[in-house]
Amino acid sequence: MMTNLYEEFLEDHDHYEQSEQYWRTLWSEVVSEVGGGNKWQTPWMGTGAPHIKDGNPIFSAISPVLRRGVRVIQLEPYGSGLDFQFWFEDTEPNPLDSENVRELVIACVLSDLAGACARKYLEPWVAGSPISMRPDQAGRLTVGRAGEREHLIGHAA
Amino acid sequence: MMPKSVDLEHRGRFQAQSNYLEESEGWARKDPLTATDGHHLLTTLENRLDEKERTIREDCFKRAHRFIDNAGPGGVGPTSKGFPVRGRNDGSRVDIDVKKGLAFVREDLTT
Numbered sequence: 001m002m003t004n005l006y007e008e009f010l011e012d013h014d015h016y017e018q019s020e021q022y023w024r025t026l027w028s029e030v031v032s033e034v035g036g037g038n039k040w041q042t043p044w045m046g047t048g049a050p051h052i053k054d055g056n057p058i059f060s061a062i063s064p065v066l067r068r069g070v071r072v073i074q075l076e077p078y079g080s081g082l083d084f085q086f087w088f089e090d091t092e093p094n095p096l097d098s099e100n101v102r103e104l105v106i107a108c109v110l111s112d113l114a115g116a117c118a119r120k121y122l123e124p125w126v127a128g129s130p131i132s133m134r135p136d137q138a139g140r141l142t143v144g145r146a147g148e149r150e151h152l153i154g155h156a157a
Numbered sequence: 158m159m160p161k162s163v164d165l166e167h168r169g170r171f172q173a174q175s176n177y178l179e180e181s182e183g184w185a186r187k188d189p190l191t192a193t194d195g196h197h198l199l200t201t202l203e204n205r206l207d208e209k210e211r212t213i214r215e216d217c218f219k220r221a222h223r224f225i226d227n228a229g230p231g232g233v234g235p236t237s238k239g240f241p242v243r244g245r246n247d248g249s250r251v252d253i254d255v256k257k258g259l260a261f262v263r264e265d266l267t268t
Contacts, residue, residue, distance in 0.1 A: 048233030048255065054224070056238050071237065078243045085241050087174075087248040091256075107241045107250075 002113045007077050009055060009110070016053050019110055023059035023072055026115055027122070034127045038063045045071060062101060066128045069103040072118070074110050083109040084117050167258030171202045171221070173214060175249040180205055189232055189259035195225045202251075213242055217251035224253065225261045232262035 005022065006015040024042070031040055042061035047054055055074035062069045069091070075083065085107045092100040104125045108114040124131055167190055170183035182202040184190050190198075203211055203218050211218075217240040224238060235255050242249040 045237055046234070048224075048236035048238070049229060049231075051229060052227070052233070054227075056224075056240075071239070073239050073241070075241075075243070083243070085246060085248070087239075087250070089237075089239075089252075091237075091254075103237075105239055107239060 002082060002111050004077055004109060004111045005115075006110055009074060010053075010076060013053075016055070019055065019058055019074055022110065022115070023074075026119060027059065027061065027070075030119060030122045030126055034123055038065050038068075038126065038128050040070075040126060044069060063126075063128075067101050068125060068128070069101045070122065070125065071103055071105045073105065073107040075107055077109050082111065082113050082117070084114050086121060167260065169253070169255040169257070169260055171199050172252040172254070173202055173206055173210065173250075174252060175210075176247045178206075178210060178249075184260075189262045191264050192225050192228060192232070192261045193264060195261045196222060199225070213245070213249055214251055217242055217249075221251050221253055228261035230263040232259040234259060 006012075006019045009015040009019045027042060040061050040063045042059070044060040044062035045057060046060075047056060057071045058074040059072040060070060071089075077083075087105050089103040089105050090100050091103065094100065095102070104121065106118050106121065108118065165185040165187060167188065168183070168185045169190065170181045172179065172181040174180075180202060182198045182205075184194070184198060199218065199221055203214075206214070220240045221238070224240075233255055235257060236253075237255075238253040240251045240253075
């Protein structure tokens with residue numbers, strides 16, 4: 001059974017701080033597991049101003065070595081079930097620009113299951129592994145290390 | 158593509174994206190983008206989409222406009238905001254990227 005976490009994060013300051021801590025802890029575990037060779041730095045990107053506590057993003061990191069970034073957007077609960085999306089984004093209009101950073105963006109309602117999903121996607125990204133994306137038979141996108149069995153991108157509205 | 162110039166210290170873009178769509182409205186200015194101009198550019202982007210794509214993103218645009226309204230008098234600094242369509246899994250969303258400088262400042266603070 002799935003459990004949402006810190007659902008009142010937009011209204012409750014404590015829930016917001018606990019959410020931030022959740023993502024920092026998950027991140028530390030992923031980096032520790034993968035290894036620190038790619039010199040990831042966090043935080044990377046803020047919400048625009050210190051007074052803005054909208055969870056957008058709630059966590060960010062960058063590896064100048066890999067030219068890769070991570071951005072996590074925490075969403076308000078919506079419907080029931082797992083709410084987890086991700087996409088890739090280039091910071092520059094031209095991906096070949098020397099300043100370009102390729103981002104993995106995760107947008108989700110925070111839950112124990114969403115955290116587990118995020119970990120699956122963060123691990124290869126943090127390691128610098130090639131990522132494969134392909135639709136499954138139901139048309140849902142899956143992601144994983146290239147050449148490995150892909151993980152389903154869970155999404156239930 | 159927007160020019161990169163030392164004179165244009167305030168840069169950014171609004172985007173409407175998905176796995177099959179990428180539309181954007183950018184800015185590159187000497188002075189910070191005002192909240193009013195931000196709303197205008199965002200609406201321009203919204204109006205460029207066909208009815209189906211606009212309808213899908215109706216709530217995303219509302220959240221993006223609300224972010225501009227909530228920026229505060231001094232606006233916001235560099236950030237990247239994503240407003241995904243809830244209940245879909247095709248990357249449909251509206252993005253706000255403040256690349257450099259300030260954006261969404263109140264008009265009377267720019268003169």
